[in-house]
Amino acid sequence: MASAKTGRSDPARTLALLWRGKEPAARGPKPGLGVDRIVAAAVELADEEGLAAVSMRKVAERLGVGAMSLYTYVPGKDELLNLMVDAVLAEADRPADFTGTWREGLELHARADRAVALRHPWLVGLSTPGLMLMGPGETARAEFAMRAVSDIGLTPREMADVVNMVDGYVRGVAQISADIGATNRETDVGYEDWWAQATPMLERFIQQSRYPALYGVWAAGAFETPPEEGFEFGLQRVLDGIEAWIDGRTAVPG
């Protein structure tokens, strides 16, 4: 594994960077690069070779430039990772003119996030900036979600809780899927192949006598296909839970 932290150092600088708040500057030579090109190159690199392959030298090489040139535009690697997260979050299309029920809105929100996570498996390996370092992508996400749960009589805090719950579910499941995907990529075997290969070894340790419930589920083949299909199932259950709560809630005071 490798782990990633995001958002250290000066928050003001990072926020300005996220929102591209920089006047073009006179006096010097014209910039040959730019934050956008650097971030795009880093995202490509991560998509193709994984997060571990993203180093300042490799990103620079991809741009035909010396490693240290990147530091003209980006304070450091942490900030670059932050920018990458916000950039791919902005990819998801959440129609600005969306009108629909809160449930349809949250469904769209959740699926958009999931699509991004599947397209960029390295995303879930990075800590979210969350509300701490909101860039345009993260902000657009949040705005869409909040709009979906507006006008149904929730307090602001309840709105935040509901959205956080859906976000949490999507992130957690995406991370589990991404782990499996990463394992497959690294070992060059598919999920089924890996499973077939690992079964004899697992049999040695996970005996029916010690883990009867797990063994039963396992022996029935419930783990033989990747859990991705369970995403929609879980999403609907999450939304059902919210719906029941909303119904119960509006019924009381109404």
Place this chain on the structure above:
Amino acid sequence: MASAKTGRSDPARTLALLWRGKEPAARGPKPGLGVDRIVAAAVELADEEGLAAVSMRKVAERLGVGAMSLYTYVPGKDELLNLMVDAVLAEADRPADFTGTWREGLELHARADRAVALRHPWLVGLSTPGLMLMGPGETARAEFAMRAVSDIGLTPREMADVVNMVDGYVRGVAQISADIGATNRETDVGYEDWWAQATPMLERFIQQSRYPALYGVWAAGAFETPPEEGFEFGLQRVLDGIEAWIDGRTAVPG
């Protein structure tokens, strides 16, 4: 940020390591260390200084030993990280003699995971071995959860989906909380302080006119306390969703 991948190289070797399947070996000098002591030292280090501080050299130093000595017991850093994950997962106490409803069982399961995640914030930054590389800790977790949803008429696949959904929710929310905790630790300011400090900067970018829904929730102060309190709320909604589905399901064929 830093990201972590887990479970590369030889799965058989790693599995054997996770289950400590090693005969004590005659012939050589008595081992001075041991997998358990190495893992414990690494976990301590991660708890105290964060995941980024976990290097082979630092772990070895903490044990009063040369860096390369660790490789006698552990094939590499990836495997050590895997062992750390399984070790802390095993910490959670899930009573073996638990009897209760499926809902009580899943609640206990979810809270146990959350307690571990709060005690070891670095955990969520690591990919889960998941089902790919199950050690004793992960297996005990899964067994408890599966037992909780046994005997309520679910198919094995449905059991797996339900458990995966709860696990996903807990993981996702824990990761969001951990990110905030990490930001606080690194910047040496509390959540409220950070928020107060960042507000003027955010005001510049997140204008009411462009993000009315988000702005409203934000201006109402819904983000001024950490979202940890929302965990129980979301958990209950998740369980409500499952309950509604189970009721609807058993009602039809019954």
Place this chain on the structure above:
DNA sequence: CTAAACTGAGTACGCCGTACGGAGATCGGC
């Protein structure tokens, strides 16, 4: 035209994971 301001990058430092090989300890077989 000059000087200020900026871009771009070479060099270097201190970390990291870990391959390699050797020194010393320990024990089975004789």
Place this chain on the structure above:
DNA sequence: GCCGATCTCCGTACGGCGTACTCAGTTTAG
């Protein structure tokens, strides 16, 4: 009791990393 096999421990070294420092070269304001 001894020897060789086998094990533990670890010093050295290599290639890669993030990035501090420094300086050369370019562009424009005045």
